[in-house]
Amino acid sequence: MYTSTRSHKEKTASLAIIEGLSKDGGLYVLDNIPKIDIKKLNLLSYKKIAEVIFNLFLDDFDEKEITKCINEAYIDNFDTEDVVKMHKTNDSFYLELYHGPTLAFKDVALTILPKFLEVAKIKNNINSKTVILTATSGDTGSAALSGFTKIKNTDTLVFYPYNGVSKTQEQQMLSFNGDNAKSIAIRGNFDDCQNFVKKEFLKHKNLSSANSINIGRLLPQIVYYFYSYFKMVNDNEIKMDEKINFCVPTGNFGDILAGFYAYKMGLPVNKLICASNQNKVLFDFFKTGLYDKRRTFYKTSSPSMDILISSNLERLIYHIVKDPVKVNDLMNQLAKKGHYKIPIDHQLDIFSSGWASDIEAKEIIKKIFTNDKYLIDPHTAVAKCVYEKYKKASNDNTKTIILSTASPYKFARSIGDSLGLSDDDEFVLIKKISEYTNTSIPKQIMKLQKNIKDNHIMTMNEADCYLEERLK
Numbered sequence: 001m002y003t004s005t006r007s008h009k010e011k012t013a014s015l016a017i018i019e020g021l022s023k024d025g026g027l028y029v030l031d032n033i034p035k036i037d038i039k040k041l042n043l044l045s046y047k048k049i050a051e052v053i054f055n056l057f058l059d060d061f062d063e064k065e066i067t068k069c070i071n072e073a074y075i076d077n078f079d080t081e082d083v084v085k086m087h088k089t090n091d092s093f094y095l096e097l098y099h100g101p102t103l104a105f106k107d108v109a110l111t112i113l114p115k116f117l118e119v120a121k122i123k124n125n126i127n128s129k130t131v132i133l134t135a136t137s138g139d140t141g142s143a144a145l146s147g148f149t150k151i152k153n154t155d156t157l158v159f160y161p162y163n164g165v166s167k168t169q170e171q172q173m174l175s176f177n178g179d180n181a182k183s184i185a186i187r188g189n190f191d192d193c194q195n196f197v198k199k200e201f202l203k204h205k206n207l208s209s210a211n212s213i214n215i216g217r218l219l220p221q222i223v224y225y226f227y228s229y230f231k232m233v234n235d236n237e238i239k240m241d242e243k244i245n246f247c248v249p250t251g252n253f254g255d256i257l258a259g260f261y262a263y264k265m266g267l268p269v270n271k272l273i274c275a276s277n278q279n280k281v282l283f284d285f286f287k288t289g290l291y292d293k294r295r296t297f298y299k300t301s302s303p304s305m306d307i308l309i310s311s312n313l314e315r316l317i318y319h320i321v322k323d324p325v326k327v328n329d330l331m332n333q334l335a336k337k338g339h340y341k342i343p344i345d346h347q348l349d350i351f352s353s354g355w356a357s358d359i360e361a362k363e364i365i366k367k368i369f370t371n372d373k374y375l376i377d378p379h380t381a382v383a384k385c386v387y388e389k390y391k392k393a394s395n396d397n398t399k400t401i402i403l404s405t406a407s408p409y410k411f412a413r414s415i416g417d418s419l420g421l422s423d424d425d426e427f428v429l430i431k432k433i434s435e436y437t438n439t440s441i442p443k444q445i446m447k448l449q450k451n452i453k454d455n456h457i458m459t460m461n462e463a464d465c466y467l468e469e470r471l472k
């Protein structure tokens with residue numbers, strides 16, 4: 001049974017997925033993370049590992065249902081056999097998570113979450129339309145639209161920060177506008193979008209979430225931690241049971257939390273390195289135990305990490321303090337005063353943290369391309385910088401996997417800046433990058449219509465009214 005981080009209310013997995021966010025404002029968690037004998041997963045395919053893990057976490061789904069979800073999500077949607085792909089350079093291991101329909105790691109979960117939701121609704125005899133409310137810092141939006149617009153009886157609404165996403169990210173989202181999908185630019189930042197969505201949840205029924213506040217978004221992200229570990233074992237990079245590090249570019253704390261769950265399940269992890277950009281609220285939290293959002297919000301070249309309220313940290317706090325009343329109190333402090341503090345706890349030792357500026361990220365993209373002929377996106381670049389700093393400071397030589405979260409082609413402006421390429425026309429710039437780096441433009445970018453203009457810009461109040469209308 002899943003419980004809310006803010007009360008003892010219990011829910012089955014299927015209901016937790018349908019609801020997305022608990023009505024008390026909390027996030028669904030499992031009190032006892034299932035343990036697994038990891039050797040049983042060795043030599044299994046990505047889909048088989050997924051099957052084992054989902055069966056452990058989705059209590060009221062049967063095996064057949066889970067297998068069907070996996071096959072529908074993972075057979076055709078990715079341009080690699082195993083959903084994700086490892087890339088080794090002279091000195092690093094990158095786990096490429098961006099081989100799905102919208103070229104970011106969100107696809108790994110958002111191809112399958114809609115299938116989970118479909119099964120969950122049938123299980124609970126729910127026939128009404130589900131409105132999927134989504135706040136996005138750029139990548140969740142298009143991944144949610146790509147996944148949910150194919151599902152009957154859903155309406156997907158995406159709220160993204162006006163001028164806060166890359167041109168390609170915006171074009172990807174707008175390309176889905178239609179009867180059962182709409183993307184709206186909010187006059188505010190990602191935190192405003194996420195707060196707006198969370199508030200609407202408490203007001204309306206028949207809503208669900210495509211954000212990582214939905215437990216169904218997190219579970220699929222656990223799988224690639226196991227998969228990449230065994231890949232390292234079978235490529236003779238590490239021995240079975242040897243510990244490794246993961247370095248994760250972090251915003252809403254969803255991806256790295258999935259790594260924490262993998263660790264709790266028994267994966268041999270030495271450190272989970274939390275990499276932030278200039279919005280380094282998590283870095284400060286891990287250093288001091290003080291979470292303080294009262295600070296300048298920076299728009300950086302890694303927009304999907306431009307977040308000051310990392311929702312999933314609430315789950316980690318819950319697993320540490322183990323008391324929903326306490327969590328509720330801390331989250332109220334955050335909402336009312338903008339900060340809270342917890343004592344530094346030894347359970348946090350598994351995490352290390354660091355941050356990198358835009359200038360550092362820009363330089364490292366150039367450096368990695370020059371040295372390794374490998375092109376990484378600005379989010380992955382933040383992780384790579386943070387890892388280099390970590391290694392220097394700690395002398396830790398543990399093998400480390402850097403999670404590579406998006407295709408560089410989604411962020412042509414920044415990549416162009418790094419490589420010294422420019423053009424006013426985004427698509428011409430993309431072509432220049434392709435020629436210069438001798439890498440091919442992903443087909444998902446090629447088929448994007450150019451310059452879709454019908455973007456809708458709203459204030460929060462206007463969005464509120466719009467939603468009232470849409471929900472009628």
Ligand SMILES: *Cc1c(COP(=O)(O)O)cnc(C)c1O
Pocket residue numbers: 104105106138139140212249250251252253254255256304305379380405406
């Ligand atoms: C969403 C995103 C992140 C941050 O992931 P969280 O789960 O929000 O911490 C990092 N990089 C890219 C490219 C993303 O789209």
